[in-house]
Amino acid sequence: MWQTGSHRQHQHQTPDPYTPASGSTELSINEYDLTLDYDVGLNRLKGQARLAGSALVDIEQLTLDLDRPIRVEEVLLWCAGTPVDVRSFRQRRGKLAITPSRDLKAGDSFRLSIRYRGKPRAGNGLWGDIGWEELADGALVAGQPTGAPSWFPCNDLPADKARYRISVTVESGYRVTCNGELVSHEDRRGRETWVFEQPEPMSTYLATVQIGRYECLDLPGDVPQSVVAPPSLADRARAALSRQDAMMTLFASRFGPYPFGRYTVVVTDDELEIPLEAQSVSVFGRNHLGPASASLVAHELAHQWFGNSVTAGKWRDIWLHEGFATYAEWMWAEAADGVSSDQRAAVDLEWLQHQRQDLQLADPGPAAMFDERVYRRGALTLHILRRSAGDGIFFELLQEWTQKYRHSCAGTRDFLDLADKAYASAGVSANGLLGPWLFEPSVPEVPFRA
Numbered sequence: 001m002w003q004t005g006s007h008r009q010h011q012h013q014t015p016d017p018y019t020p021a022s023g024s025t026e027l028s029i030n031e032y033d034l035t036l037d038y039d040v041g042l043n044r045l046k047g048q049a050r051l052a053g054s055a056l057v058d059i060e061q062l063t064l065d066l067d068r069p070i071r072v073e074e075v076l077l078w079c080a081g082t083p084v085d086v087r088s089f090r091q092r093r094g095k096l097a098i099t100p101s102r103d104l105k106a107g108d109s110f111r112l113s114i115r116y117r118g119k120p121r122a123g124n125g126l127w128g129d130i131g132w133e134e135l136a137d138g139a140l141v142a143g144q145p146t147g148a149p150s151w152f153p154c155n156d157l158p159a160d161k162a163r164y165r166i167s168v169t170v171e172s173g174y175r176v177t178c179n180g181e182l183v184s185h186e187d188r189r190g191r192e193t194w195v196f197e198q199p200e201p202m203s204t205y206l207a208t209v210q211i212g213r214y215e216c217l218d219l220p221g222d223v224p225q226s227v228v229a230p231p232s233l234a235d236r237a238r239a240a241l242s243r244q245d246a247m248m249t250l251f252a253s254r255f256g257p258y259p260f261g262r263y264t265v266v267v268t269d270d271e272l273e274i275p276l277e278a279q280s281v282s283v284f285g286r287n288h289l290g291p292a293s294a295s296l297v298a299h300e301l302a303h304q305w306f307g308n309s310v311t312a313g314k315w316r317d318i319w320l321h322e323g324f325a326t327y328a329e330w331m332w333a334e335a336a337d338g339v340s341s342d343q344r345a346a347v348d349l350e351w352l353q354h355q356r357q358d359l360q361l362a363d364p365g366p367a368a369m370f371d372e373r374v375y376r377r378g379a380l381t382l383h384i385l386r387r388s389a390g391d392g393i394f395f396e397l398l399q400e401w402t403q404k405y406r407h408s409c410a411g412t413r414d415f416l417d418l419a420d421k422a423y424a425s426a427g428v429s430a431n432g433l434l435g436p437w438l439f440e441p442s443v444p445e446v447p448f449r450a
């Protein structure tokens, strides 16, 4: 039998060497209930975060991630349903350290209520601006990989997935989009409250808030889909997404059922450097609606399976997100435009051979996590596996992968183990075939004529 998400997440709980300051392995959070009040014009955020979790070891001090521009005003704690005095709480170097009047024992369940306020801002580091960002007239969250603590206190590890309820109150005239389903919307004297629920377990970096002068349009499809965009961009957005439901159908037939209840695409009035993925939501800039949009739309949609449902437990395995989403672009081009994946493979192979041969795909290092070579070599690696024994076994493997690790986390080793089992009957050693592609920096020979 397959392990459940909650069972699996604990075995992956060690801090990540790519983001050594993030997260704690002493506790696990299973629920975030965030009530936010945001002033768009002044970029002022007021929040109450209610967290439910459990202690994984005996704990003297509970530690969460929270960036300094946000100041905590009050912390309340309950352990196994009983209030526990908080002796002190302190914010230092992106951490919120909470000292209760008595230790928590391993296995204890706890609840926290944390009230906070501040002017959130994106952190600037190795990966550019990440976190809560002001737009010209609104806000967005770009969480990957360490942007979540810019707007809520959390245990910022991808492997510590939790369910979410996010309520955001803003002045009238704006529309708020968060992960999952909009469950209520109220208008009270010039301020509107938007409440979303995301019941499927979600990594912190995939939690999102999108605020703008947007309208919401439903798109056709069996999976509920909508686009949220400024009215002036609505027609262009609809045109750019006109094939999205066909992609949804293709990907569901190849990767297994779409893993969430809904898919929402947000188009910002601002230009964005790259589209952003969040759980059940993708975010495009107004500059992403051009003729090349189909591959971006396919890529972001595929992340719902590869990245958001099946999440790399460690950032070094980012190719499990980007290689797979890039390969989905190839698959769409093959189905829609007749561009064979062999042709794409030949182009990317030549490109890779002319790049520096110093990147290890399954451990590229934090600075190269989003290097284009991770994307293109990752896709090529999958294509080599596909070509080794035909489409049937390859797409069965992808479906087994998305089912076994659905709403959970996995690593490269897990993929190779599954592939080895799947390909044994075809006489192919997935480890032997893919090992050089994943673990050696030089670009290997392609075992077929690309």
Ligand SMILES: [Zn+2]
Pocket: 299, 303, 321, 322, 325
């Ligand atoms: Zn991507």
